[in-house]
Amino acid sequence: MLRYDLINKSWIVGPHARRAYRAAAILSLFLLPVVLAIKEAYPVPIYLRQLLLLTLLGTSLNCIGMEYFLFRFDDSGALKQIIWFCVLLFVPFGPALYCFIVYSRSKSHQRSLLNGGNEIAVSSESRLP
Numbered sequence: 001m002l003r004y005d006l007i008n009k010s011w012i013v014g015p016h017a018r019r020a021y022r023a024a025a026i027l028s029l030f031l032l033p034v035v036l037a038i039k040e041a042y043p044v045p046i047y048l049r050q051l052l053l054l055t056l057l058g059t060s061l062n063c064i065g066m067e068y069f070l071f072r073f074d075d076s077g078a079l080k081q082i083i084w085f086c087v088l089l090f091v092p093f094g095p096a097l098y099c100f101i102v103y104s105r106s107k108s109h110q111r112s113l114l115n116g117g118n119e120i121a122v123s124s125e126s127r128l129p
Helices: 015-029 031-040 046-072 078-088 093-101 107-114
Strands: none
Touching: 015 031, 015 046, 015 093, 031 046, 046 078, 046 093, 078 093
């Protein structure tokens, strides 16, 4: 058994995962302004430290989730996957861009939403007449 088989599919493409990754993508977009605000402020206020922690957690969650989705569930062509892998290297904006453009519109994600978040998809051949 491979290590990536231990991660449940609903953790990546489920409806709750979609909300979590979108929220993480929005948080990751605030990382650069928070870092610039901390650089200018001395001594650093506690609310900026807490905001930095939230943006770092959002950025890390978004990076890990989007890379996992790219390697396991993205069904686009090989050239597109290579290009998006290179875009994902530009943290924090690359994973957020991938989340909004590719992840939210993917076929596996849409199937999961149509299936009600269940992991097992019902094909048309297995339905009873």
